[in-house]
Amino acid sequence: MNCGVSTDMKPRTLRRHFRESFKNLRRNGWMTFASVSAVTVTLMLTGIFLVIMLNLNKIGTDIENDVEVRVHVKLETTEAEKDQLKAQIENLPEVEGVEYSSKEQELQNLINDMGSDYTLFEQSNPLYDVFIVKTARPQDTPDAARKIEQFSQTEKAVYGEGKVENLFSFMKTARNIGMILVAGLLFTAMFLISNTIKITIFARRKEIEIMKLVGATNWFIRWPFLLEGLWIGLLGSIIPIAAIAVGYYYAEQEASERFASHFIDFIGYIPLIVPVTLLMLVIAVFIGIWGSFISVRRFLNV
């Protein structure tokens, strides 16, 4: 008697495993439905949550990017000196862009913002000419302001000291919390999907035992289960992926109309949907297969 079982699978055996995995989905009809719907519901939740978190993050970043340094130029500064100051500011490594706004423009903005009461000032404009400075990374704003303040023609470099630092620290905390939530949700989704698959396989442990007793190798038993996990993942991800693809299409359109005035701007359709869809697919398929794999393994040592 010769030992050992060939480990290379014949192509017809792979075909058999595919056929068998489909048949098993049908044979276990009710269980298949229960697993698929667990995947569907879990992924739907994950997907919606991801879309919301990604957009909140985007909005947060937009708010951060609004931070700017307003450089009050000394009253007696000549045009040449202003050009020189501008060049100095532009040379700072943190700085990305500099714009000029004369004190007349400034007053006009103030009147627009605060109301016509301020037209009184038109006779004696108390404001300064300003350079509006943007840094490449919003977090560098305070540093840039401090440096600009050293320049001789600068009266003052204003950036909402205190408030801006608070905004950044708030955003940092919010991002950390968001990241923990996303990680927690992804973990939860994976746990719930693999847990469901585990229970269904647990219910079929007798089958696995019999197959082993009739001479099936571990891989022969595993293959159809792994493929089943794959199909369950794929089937379960159809509805959430479709729903989010359609839903976000309308949500983004609606948002760009409704919130345009609030500086709220959603992530574009394609840049959001492509990675979210891929992530959902990966979770569903990977956890489907992996959940099957580890669950079957528990019952293979007969």
Next chain:
Amino acid sequence: MNCGVSTDMKPRTLRRHFRESFKNLRRNGWMTFASVSAVTVTLMLTGIFLVIMLNLNKIGTDIENDVEVRVHVKLETTEAEKDQLKAQIENLPEVEGVEYSSKEQELQNLINDMGSDYTLFEQSNPLYDVFIVKTARPQDTPDAARKIEQFSQTEKAVYGEGKVENLFSFMKTARNIGMILVAGLLFTAMFLISNTIKITIFARRKEIEIMKLVGATNWFIRWPFLLEGLWIGLLGSIIPIAAIAVGYYYAEQEASERFASHFIDFIGYIPLIVPVTLLMLVIAVFIGIWGSFISVRRFLNV
């Protein structure tokens, strides 16, 4: 042969069902663990999400409550006329409170907010005396402003027209989305818990069949299963309830220290934890029992 089975249960039988339900948790050790952990993970997610949503709602409400009408009083108004105007405003049904701020105070506030540039104005203060009016319901602010504008001593009633309406419409949308998300999450939690319980009972359908064949009534079979569902719900809710109770204790403390300057104020510990804990308990227990009930029913018609 006399038909029918008594429908009143003897007390010792109820005791038997309790004993049996505990034994079954042990007998199905692995399955019990899988169900309990599904409940745990699901509730944890639900609880954290609920806490966050409730606090976001609270913060939104706080922001809405900051809305006020600033009533610019005509320059030539006498003290007596001012008192009369104040009385008129207070008489409006929407109005909750009125505060006076002289134009000197107003300028001081402006200087504090905008910087010392504005000290220039101290020589000729261009501002008005104002009444600051709060309405009972923030949404009534525009109405109140319109009414106040009719009064003879009112120069102007300013409330950030446009911006405030936008804020309210944004908050309304955000609340609706939040409510849909909470409803969706609660549905998901209930679905996942009952789905898990269903699968575990499906795996035990042979047992139910045998019990019926040996002469057990439907209720005799059901009782231990319902109690098992109850215990699974209770066991599964321990960790999430404890974690959220402890976690929120620290989160709220941290928040009240860190965000005090941002007008961000979390819901107090007890007012939040009591309803959230109760809701989680109700979900766990109710769905545990209900999930068992409907799943057992499927297999009772033998």
Next chain:
Amino acid sequence: MIDMQGVTKKYPNGVTALSGVNVTIKQGEFVYIVGPSGAGKSTFIKLIYREEKPSSGTVMVGGINTASLKQRLVPALRRKVGVVFQDFKLLPLLNIYENVAFALEVIEEDPAVIRKRVMEVLDLVGLKHKARMLPTELSGGEQQRIAIARSIVNNPKVVIADEPTGNLDPDTSWDIMRLFETINERGTTIVMATHNKDIVNTIRRRVIAIENGRIVRDELRGEYGYEA
């Protein structure tokens, strides 16, 4: 006690397991059901405790028409009929004691009575010492004897046994038969499907032979009658 008139049983897959069966079994009778594999013996037995309903005809058990019996009243019927299933149907997670006690728990018997009675019948089938073991820890014949113990523990009016000696050696089989005879002498009706020629030919009782779903022979004090 048991009365079948014009009973036909067609399973959903189209197989006709019984056709035109007319049988009356009186209270206290001892009846063997014999016939080849797949003849319809188990189907006959399943009709009595209403695991299956007849496709046509009537099955009366103790005056109850099983086909029209309300779901709610089925347990009452089954408590009057002790069944030894061909595949035992023991609850896999309960130990031997609990499996047998279950048939008494469903009738809300006094716990003290349950303890006494269960140990009694476990002793009768010779497995008192295995009370705390699980069904999977028993041999085939031991499991079969537990199924027998459970079927008689609540002193049912009828005991129906499907192949109760299929996994037993001749000695143990005779023990079980003596047990059935004792119960029968106390007035319990016994219906037993069997392939055991020796038993049928030695303990001579009424024999109903089924072939291909039809009753082909029904003799008081009959013989097994199939000779190889």
Next chain:
Amino acid sequence: MIDMQGVTKKYPNGVTALSGVNVTIKQGEFVYIVGPSGAGKSTFIKLIYREEKPSSGTVMVGGINTASLKQRLVPALRRKVGVVFQDFKLLPLLNIYENVAFALEVIEEDPAVIRKRVMEVLDLVGLKHKARMLPTELSGGEQQRIAIARSIVNNPKVVIADEPTGNLDPDTSWDIMRLFETINERGTTIVMATHNKDIVNTIRRRVIAIENGRIVRDELRGEYGYEA
């Protein structure tokens, strides 16, 4: 072919099912294992296809020591041993054809060969016409014959059968025995645990009697030997 030396089997619950068993069964032999219920017959059989490992002693099957056999190589052993399990162990969701075919699929047999061979053995056990049914749609005896069909479908070197006629009427039992004899004549070793006195006493072969876990008799052309 099969060689046991000083084999003792103690189950985790403390029951000693076999003790000090020494047996050699040569290729091509036909051996009955007899003994009372719970004697250790099934345990003896489970040791051969390594469902159980001996607690002490060695079990050699075809030159392989089953106890030290690597997990990975167990399937190879089981493919050389066809087993009729006492509780059949059919896959409940596969139909009859698929259940039997499974034993050929695991050895990656050609699909055309599988079809031919499966229908062949189903015909041998007289159930070709039930190929598309599920195990639950068969009678006890029919299920048993499917288990027998599966055990011989891949022409194993050894067929071990645990009570293969327990649910069969005498006629069908003789058919199955003739089938085993034919296979045996072609050189297949047959080990069969049984309670069927008639068969053992008629088809006279080597008889190994186990009582209480010990071999108490081992005779070529022996008799059943237990008389009630």
